[in-house]
Amino acid sequence: MKYVILVIVVILCGYIGYGLSSYYTNRTKFFKNLELLFEKLNLEINFSQSKLIQIMQNFSTQNKEVKKLISNFVNCLEYDLEIKTDVLFKDIKILNNEEKNVINIFFLSLGKFDVINQTKQLQGQKEQLNLLYKTAEQEAKKFAPLYLKMGIIAGLLLALLLL
Numbered sequence: 001m002k003y004v005i006l007v008i009v010v011i012l013c014g015y016i017g018y019g020l021s022s023y024y025t026n027r028t029k030f031f032k033n034l035e036l037l038f039e040k041l042n043l044e045i046n047f048s049q050s051k052l053i054q055i056m057q058n059f060s061t062q063n064k065e066v067k068k069l070i071s072n073f074v075n076c077l078e079y080d081l082e083i084k085t086d087v088l089f090k091d092i093k094i095l096n097n098e099e100k101n102v103i104n105i106f107f108l109s110l111g112k113f114d115v116i117n118q119t120k121q122l123q124g125q126k127e128q129l130n131l132l133y134k135t136a137e138q139e140a141k142k143f144a145p146l147y148l149k150m151g152i153i154a155g156l157l158l159a160l161l162l163l
Helices: 002-048 052-059 063-077 098-110 116-162
Strands: none
Touching: 002 116, 052 063, 052 116, 063 116, 098 116
């Protein structure tokens, strides 16, 4: 019975480490999916010239944070709400304030320009987003395995202490 409890302790600590490491991997997935959204917006604005709400609603992604961001933005447009950082990023906890500000500036200017200027603005924002993605990817490579390993090691250490 004691050994079963020790194994459970190791598994729980490993799971906590996995949860901490998933924060970093989720950030890279978020920025990659957001980059795909920018590409879709660029194509749609240049070629189909569909309405902005329709473009956003037709974008399919598996990333739940990008879905929340799109949903929050569409709600702002549909209900004529002011696009603020706290409204736009409601229930999104993986971004820091600098990243939120960069993305917020993009959404504030979306739909405010003609096609040519909007395309240029999208390219500029895509470059900024690419920098954020690279930073998140470097952090994920550095910290995600570290937290996972530290969780397992902490579990093993705790199990040894309980022995």
